[in-house]
Amino acid sequence: MDAQTKQDWMTIRRDNTTSALERAYEESLTGFTVASREGKRITLKEGNTFTEFVSCSYLGLEAHPALIEAAHQALGTTGLHLSSSRSAMRPVYLPQLESLLSEIYKGCGVSVFTSTTSVHLGVLPLLGSNSLKGYPIRKRAHWLMDKTAHASMQVLRGIFQQFGEVTRVQSTDPESMSSALKKCAERQETPILLIDGIGSMSGLVPIAQLSRQLEAVGGYLYVDDAHGISITGCHGSGYAFAALDNQLPHNMILAGSLSKGFGGAGGFVVVKDPQDIPSIQTLANPLVFGHSIMVPILAANVAAAKIHLSDEIESLQKRLWANVRQFDSLTHNRLLNAGVQSPVRGAFFETEEGGLQACRILRNNGILMFPVFYPIIAKGKAMLRFAFSAGHTETDIRQLTDSLGEVTSAGLWTAHTSTA
The missing domain is CATH 3.90.1150.10 (Aspartate Aminotransferase, domain 1)
Known part of the structure; x- marks a missing residue:
């Protein structure tokens, strides 16, 4: 056809x-x-x-009293919303939240978005265009889209194709992965595997094994762990981070949700080197052109992060x-x-x-x-x-x-x- x-x-x-x-x-x-x-x-x-x-x-x-109280206080002091991108104006709770999340993720770089979907839309084009110094791309990216990856990544296929070919794979099938990685090697492309940590419908993914497999060929692993955040791991760091002994490998990027187990609303990205955060915050479309999380919810997120650290x-x-x-x-x-x-x-x-x-x-x-x-x-x-x-x-x-x-x-x- x-x-x-x-x-x-x-x-x-x-x-x-x-x-x-x-x-x-x-x-x-x-x-x-x-x-x-x-x-x-x-x-x-x-x-x-x-x-x-x-x-x-x-x-x-x-429904935790600490989150509800934090939201009430913020509503009284700042109002409902600062309708502005973070580059122009941001609530005091935003840097507080990112600092607390950096404690949970042991000094990694963290940036907060309005949703996990916005993380994908903002970060993945930066990765594919070689805009993140901590994740260099040789020649051209080749996206390996796991068949069970969340729809919020699947739907971005047309955007990904601006930076490299997209191949659908079954990440838990050695033959599927081996064939895809061989193709990348022959073309001198950088493979980027996009997966969920815990699926919204079923299953877990072998995060550590896949990270090592990608590392061996100079590739990267991008994990949407929206459903895994908070429910497991030290300080609720999540399924993917815990599977890696609470240390983010240099070849992995973690996308998380504040809207599920975390108790609030929004999304965030975790990168190995905090020096990549300025690039994300000045170039990622949802951060440059979009508003920040509404103030009472942002304050509730801060309260939730403090609970995570307790x-x-x-x-x-x-x-x-x-x-x-x-x-x-x-x-x-x-x-x-x-x-x-x-x-x-x-x-x-x-x-x-x-x-x-x-x-x-x-x-x-x-x-x-x-x-x-x-x-x-x-x-x-x-x-x-x-x-x-x-x-x-x-x-x-x-x-x-x-x-x-x-x-x-x-x-x-x-x-x-x-x-x-």
Whole structure:
């Protein structure tokens, strides 16, 4: 198929998307409008109260009194927003937050963005254009896009192609990686592997192994660890950093989220050498042309960072993993990700209708979760995604387990058997 007739990715997605998600919206099986909440109990605008396994705030820090108080104080002293790029004007909380994050990441360079997606959009073009002195590119970049990398990176393929070829790889498949790296070597290109640390739907990636593999050929590893931040590692540094013995290799860049386990909102990048930070802050498009995080949230991020640097973070991590282990035990390790150090579990369905029927049963039992369909998973399939938190109680987890038992009894679900 030539360039004139080749379909763009959005057209392909549109043409392959069914009405399953639309039906889920119509039946209020997803797209919930929350009127209020207390812990993991949320009351929807219709007045009904449910236990939710939807939120990615894995430690429950978004409701922590210290974060709420910090936001209130900032609102009173600075107002809601300094509507300006950081080069023109920034709240005092921004340098405070970056300094605290540098403590968490042991002296590495850190810069804060409004989202993890903005990190990708700002940092990766700098990397590909040889604008970061700590990550020199020989001849030309060659992007190796892991097939399970987050959509926020996949969608930037057209931008990446301005700096080098893009090849999709399966990072956990030695043959796929070997073939791609051989091609880069033959062309004297610098391979840059783009991956997630903990996937939003399933699985972990062997960070240390991949870092060494890329280092051996002069390549770089870029890790989006949005779902791994806070839930593990010293001071909540995250899955990827902990997998590297809390030392960032010279050939790796880490992108993290402040909007999930961290408890606040925004994103950040971690680079090995702080001397690369001025280039990021003066050249990255989202920082040069975009506004900073709204002031009360930025202040809450500072409060969250202080909690991360205290003993409290370890206590919250222990509660999260105790809840996850309890669920795995009660469900006999039958869900996707069972036994894996991820706060996400998944129930897979061979048909979209089966997934929708399961949603109805869970909702009738007072449980809300996130049902997903194509393009997040294969066309025609369905998955119910459950996100666990330190804020869930034993009663919450048993409520979910019993409800999944009803789904099984209805003949809708053939449970996955974990090999962990």
